Amino acid sequence: MTEPRLATRLMVQALVRRCSIAGLSATVARRGDEERGAILIKVNRFEAGVTVWTQTRTLEGAAAWMRGTGAEPVAEAACDAYVERQVKRDPDLWVVEIEDRHARFLPEGKLV
Numbered sequence: 001m002t003e004p005r006l007a008t009r010l011m012v013q014a015l016v017r018r019c020s021i022a023g024l025s026a027t028v029a030r031r032g033d034e035e036r037g038a039i040l041i042k043v044n045r046f047e048a049g050v051t052v053w054t055q056t057r058t059l060e061g062a063a064a065w066m067r068g069t070g071a072e073p074v075a076e077a078a079c080d081a082y083v084e085r086q087v088k089r090d091p092d093l094w095v096v097e098i099e100d101r102h103a104r105f106l107p108e109g110k111l112v
Helices: 008-021 076-089
Strands: 025-030 039-044 050-057 063-067 094-099
Touching: 008 025, 008 039, 008 094, 039 076, 050 076
Parallel strands: 039 094
Antiparallel strands: 025 094, 039 050, 050 063
């Protein structure tokens, strides 16, 4: 059985609002399908590198987040190349960019 799902545009609005409350700058860099698009979160830590969080599912089918660019932050150019490849595969994809110099941001929910 699948769990109920909010429209993607609402999840993105909530994410941007959550960042604003935390004092983080968040920008919707790319809009995808408003109802069913997946979300990539690009977290820019500037000198410390960039991490992309991508939506996934656990083996049990629960929603989760994983680091799309690997365990360690990468250069922004590598991150942008990853995002570009994902957009080519899924044109409905949303991309949210967050500036977080002090590594305070983690996606809400299960992390794998």
